[in-house]
Amino acid sequence: MTPSTPDEVAAALRRAADARQTIAIRGAGTKSDWGRDGARADAILDMRSLNRVLAHEAGDMTATLEAGAALADVNRALAPHRQWLPLDPPFAERATIGGVLATNDSGPLRHRYGTPRDLVIGVQLATTDGVLSKAGGRVVKNVAGYDLGKLVAGSFGSLAAIVSATFKLAPLPAASKTLRADIADAASLARAIGAVMNSALDPIAFEIVSRARAAGSRFGLLIRFASVAAAVDAQAAEAIATLQPYAAGVAALDGDAERSMWREHADAIWSGDGAIVRASWLPANIARVVEEVEAFEFVGRAAVGAGLVRITGSDDDQARVVERLRASAVVGNVVVARASAAVKRRVDVWGSHGDRQTLLESLKRAFDPTGVLNPGRGPI
Amino acid sequence: MNRAFLDELRRIAGDTHVLDDALELLTYECDALPHLRERPAAVALPGSAAEVQAIVRLCAREGIPFVARGHGTGLSGGALPVAGGLVIALSRLNRVLSVDIPNQRVVVEPGVTNLEITRQVAPFGFYYAPDPSSQQVCSIGGNVAENSGGAHCLKYGFTVHHVLGVDAVLPDGELVHIGGDLVDTPGPDLLGLLVGSEGTLAVVTRIVVRILRRPETVQTLLAAFDTIDAGGAVVSDLIAEGIVPAAVEMMDALAIRAAEAAVHPNFPPADTVLIVELDGPASEVTSLFDVVVATCRRHGATAIEVATSDEQRARIWRGRKAAFAAMGRVSPNYYVQDGVVPRTRLPEVLSRIRDLERRSGLRIGNVFHAGDGNLHPLICYDERVPGEADKAVEVAAEILSYCIEAGGSLTGEHGIGADKSQYMPTMFAAEDLALMQRVRAAFDPRGLCNPGKVFPTPRLCGEVPGPYRQHPIEAAGLADRM
Numbered sequence: 001m002t003p004s005t006p007d008e009v010a011a012a013l014r015r016a017a018d019a020r021q022t023i024a025i026r027g028a029g030t031k032s033d034w035g036r037d038g039a040r041a042d043a044i045l046d047m048r049s050l051n052r053v054l055a056h057e058a059g060d061m062t063a064t065l066e067a068g069a070a071l072a073d074v075n076r077a078l079a080p081h082r083q084w085l086p087l088d089p090p091f092a093e094r095a096t097i098g099g100v101l102a103t104n105d106s107g108p109l110r111h112r113y114g115t116p117r118d119l120v121i122g123v124q125l126a127t128t129d130g131v132l133s134k135a136g137g138r139v140v141k142n143v144a145g146y147d148l149g150k151l152v153a154g155s156f157g158s159l160a161a162i163v164s165a166t167f168k169l170a171p172l173p174a175a176s177k178t179l180r181a182d183i184a185d186a187a188s189l190a191r192a193i194g195a196v197m198n199s200a201l202d203p204i205a206f207e208i209v210s211r212a213r214a215a216g217s218r219f220g221l222l223i224r225f226a227s228v229a230a231a232v233d234a235q236a237a238e239a240i241a242t243l244q245p246y247a248a249g250v251a252a253l254d255g256d257a258e259r260s261m262w263r264e265h266a267d268a269i270w271s272g273d274g275a276i277v278r279a280s281w282l283p284a285n286i287a288r289v290v291e292e293v294e295a296f297e298f299v300g301r302a303a304v305g306a307g308l309v310r311i312t313g314s315d316d317d318q319a320r321v322v323e324r325l326r327a328s329a330v331v332g333n334v335v336v337a338r339a340s341a342a343v344k345r346r347v348d349v350w351g352s353h354g355d356r357q358t359l360l361e362s363l364k365r366a367f368d369p370t371g372v373l374n375p376g377r378g379p380i
Numbered sequence: 381m382n383r384a385f386l387d388e389l390r391r392i393a394g395d396t397h398v399l400d401d402a403l404e405l406l407t408y409e410c411d412a413l414p415h416l417r418e419r420p421a422a423v424a425l426p427g428s429a430a431e432v433q434a435i436v437r438l439c440a441r442e443g444i445p446f447v448a449r450g451h452g453t454g455l456s457g458g459a460l461p462v463a464g465g466l467v468i469a470l471s472r473l474n475r476v477l478s479v480d481i482p483n484q485r486v487v488v489e490p491g492v493t494n495l496e497i498t499r500q501v502a503p504f505g506f507y508y509a510p511d512p513s514s515q516q517v518c519s520i521g522g523n524v525a526e527n528s529g530g531a532h533c534l535k536y537g538f539t540v541h542h543v544l545g546v547d548a549v550l551p552d553g554e555l556v557h558i559g560g561d562l563v564d565t566p567g568p569d570l571l572g573l574l575v576g577s578e579g580t581l582a583v584v585t586r587i588v589v590r591i592l593r594r595p596e597t598v599q600t601l602l603a604a605f606d607t608i609d610a611g612g613a614v615v616s617d618l619i620a621e622g623i624v625p626a627a628v629e630m631m632d633a634l635a636i637r638a639a640e641a642a643v644h645p646n647f648p649p650a651d652t653v654l655i656v657e658l659d660g661p662a663s664e665v666t667s668l669f670d671v672v673v674a675t676c677r678r679h680g681a682t683a684i685e686v687a688t689s690d691e692q693r694a695r696i697w698r699g700r701k702a703a704f705a706a707m708g709r710v711s712p713n714y715y716v717q718d719g720v721v722p723r724t725r726l727p728e729v730l731s732r733i734r735d736l737e738r739r740s741g742l743r744i745g746n747v748f749h750a751g752d753g754n755l756h757p758l759i760c761y762d763e764r765v766p767g768e769a770d771k772a773v774e775v776a777a778e779i780l781s782y783c784i785e786a787g788g789s790l791t792g793e794h795g796i797g798a799d800k801s802q803y804m805p806t807m808f809a810a811e812d813l814a815l816m817q818r819v820r821a822a823f824d825p826r827g828l829c830n831p832g833k834v835f836p837t838p839r840l841c842g843e844v845p846g847p848y849r850q851h852p853i854e855a856a857g858l859a860d861r862m
Contacts, residue, residue: 059616059724060753082622104569117569118541125815133811139720141538141752142789143527143576144796144807145834146816150540150572159568171622194482198505200596202661227664234663280562284482305483306563332562350566355556360567362822367815379567 004049006124006132006163013161014130016043017372023128024374025157027068027096031103034337035156037344038376045161047098053077054164055138062121062138064166067098083169086113090270098162104153107266108205108224110301113170116153122166123149128368132163140168158378159367173204173226177236177254178261181247182217189219190287192246193302196223197283201239207265208307210290210298217248219290221302222265269299274312275339277322279331281305288330296321308337319346326351350379381421381464385442389424389466392434397425397472408467411452411459416798420447420461427472429489429547429555429585435468436583437553445828448583450490450519454526455716456797458578458833468583470521476500477586485544485561487588490521494528497589506591509536512793513701524584527576529793531627531700532657534751538793540575542589548574548582551824561588573819578795579830581823595659598626599669600693603676604650604683608632611654612727615750617675618656619723623668628751629655634710635703635745635758642706645699648683654750655700703747704758711743711760713769717776718794719783723753732782733757740775742768754792755783781806796834804836
């Protein structure tokens with residue numbers, strides 16, 4: 001199904017649901033191998049024909065975007081106005097607005113700007129009864145009614161189809177600089193992160209890179225400043241002084257070198273084999289966290305306490321590591337994103353919903369009473 | 381409510397923590413929107429999350445509607461009791477459970493005040509960002525219910541951006557853990573739904589918030605202008621420059637006069653004052669603050685006062701934050717409204733409000749968060765003049781209709797509550813409200829949890845729509861409005 005208007009989205013959902021067909025909603029498909037390895041959906045709702053920027057109110061710093069629009073295209077359209085939707089999830093070049101919101105996926109910029117749920121201010125949804133409805137609005141400050149734009153963040157297409165969404169934008173920073181610090185051991189890493197978090201430094205990204213397999217220092221910290229040029233330089237100088245006691249070396253990058261470094265950083269973990277697992281932790285526990293994932297490539301948001309681990313080895317080994325992380329006292333919310341079908345058969349990719357299970361089931365029934373959206377694959 | 385129910389409540393919460401005496405119930409008849417008033421059958425003041433859960437379970441078993449209440453500072457009647465129902469007052473759940481500076485998290489019970497969180501962490505150089513004007517007295521549980529904002533939300537966001545997790549008692553009495561110390565709970569964002577649901581989905585008993593490092597530098601200026609348009613043009617230019625101030629506030633002549641009479645902030649006599657605050661690293665603030673000053677000059681500021689000390693900054697903010705209560709100095713009665721327009725439509729909507737002022741004969745003061753288009757019109761009237769109170773309500777409704785026509789919202793931060801539920805169909809279609817109602821029913825199929833709020837229902841008899849009236853405890857001389 002390739003609808004090209006909101007009404008067609010709603011009608012397509014209803015037709016499929018009435019025929020008791022199961023439906024998977026799809027944008028660019030960058031994350032279509034995530035989730036449980038469930039039964040193949042009977043119908044694919046391809047959202048890519050709804051790909052317009054419906055409104056960009058530069059003076060209000062908001063934009064209303066159709067779900068199938070690629071994030072990168074949106075940001076190319078906003079750039080001449082010196083604004084952006086400050087999200088940098090994996091596969092950012094192709095990932096669509098709807099997919100990024102439905103998975104609430106984010107990247108290094110999360111440090112400053114949060115995840116899609118923090119930026120969404122309104123949403124239009126199509127439900128399986130063929131009805132279009134909206135929640136939120138087009139203004140950045142608004143508490144009228146339930147915030148369903150946030151509710152669908154992380155729903156992985158199991159509640160409703162996102163037809164369009166309105167986001168709060170940010171000004172594009174005038175200048176940017178990134179420091180890369182090489183750090184030899186976990187204790188120094190923890191101290192360096194603590195020092196930055198407890199300082200007046202105000203970066204827009206603050207990443208940990210674990211280079212278990214690489215030569216040289218075991219860990220890297222990437223810290224990016226973006227503001228007016230004078231502030232970027234002053235902050236970078238302060239950051240060098242803050243990091244120096246813990247680092248084997250600190251390099252500063254700007255311009256093309258900085259851009260290509262961040263591109264490589266975004267792609268690196270996804271280009272290797274094995275399972276990719278999301279995990280969260282308390283930032284001050286980082287030394288114990290890196291011990292837990294010592295054998296594997298690992299990237300994370302240092303001050304947020306969230307990241308990705310790439311687990312390699314046999315299918316059984318990978319599954320065992322997932323179980324071990326789930327049992328760990330320092331890591332939580334372990335979700336398998338990408339993994340082989342064999343690994344996904346051995347572990348539940350979502351993990352337990354704990355005492356939320358019944359509530360999530362009620363919500364699922366409220367949106368999708370016949371259970372046709374993403375059955376056996378999404379988190380509910 | 382029968383004897384056995386009250387007995388059981390007393391067994392759960394203790395004899396002294398269940399009120400059913402008419403005089404004791406008076407305090408709980410309304411929140412800070414005193415024209416909507418209802419006497420509950422009883423009030424329970426539980427002392428622990430387990431007691432809250434037991435009380436909700438009892439209500440569920442007996443089919444008794446209940447309303448959770450924090451410190452009663454809400455401005456939309458969100459804590460208005462239900463006739464024959466129970467008020468669960470959370471003021472005794474006021475413990476700070478943990479302060480974790482290295483991880484920048486604080487865990488509190490819902491009855492802790494907003495400012496108390498900052499007090500706890502200030503010695504370490506941290507603060508809790510959302511700062512509603514009532515922050516000295518409002519409860520964090522109420523902030524969660526309303527998704528409270530404040531003057532600094534343009535840059536820092538709302539309560540929903542600063543709460544990491546809650547323990548919530550669902551309307552059937554089940555306790556669920558939503559979010560927590562760690563980010564990224566898998567599945568739909570229940571926390572994002574719950575924050576701002578105005579107490580209609582659950583009763584929150586424990587809250588994890590994140591705290592922020594105090595910015596290295598704060599710079600505040602007050603600029604006076606001859607026209608509101610000139611002040612608005614400054615804000616537009618700042619946004620176009622890519623500057624996101626920590627706060628941008630505007631007040632018009634009537635609001636300035638009232639604030640001056642009440643708290644003497646020494647504002648210049650002007651048609652409009654603009655307050656701009658930048659915060660962040662010194663290097664950034666210093667360089668951008670020059671742009672702010674130059675922009676104010678370029679648009680003809682008649683006076684610019686740059687705060688050079690914390691006391692001066694506090695004085696400027698005192699003038700702004702006291703503006704609501706200060707209206708009492710220039711008018712016998714007033715009605716505070718809360719609406720939002722896209723920021724770029726402010727001049728047009730303000731000019732419509734001016735026309736309305738002339739047409740209605742009621743003075744309207746304007747205080748607004750100019751950065752995000754959140755208006756707080758203060759409608760002045762005299763309840764001794766027959767018909768004026770009703771006219772004030774009509775004027776408020778008309779202003780809200782301007783907000784909706786401009787593509788805005790019925791409320792930016794005070795909530796829909798009981799006050800504005802009847803206007804919801806002007807902002808949302810029947811389909812939109814129906815989907816939200818399905819969500820509500822998924823949490824609360826029997827409609828026991830704060831019924832009559834958010835969604836339009838026919839007005840109950842005895843409810844008098846209308847503007848500001850003294851809270852019963854104010855009338856008794858026991859409290860004052862700040």
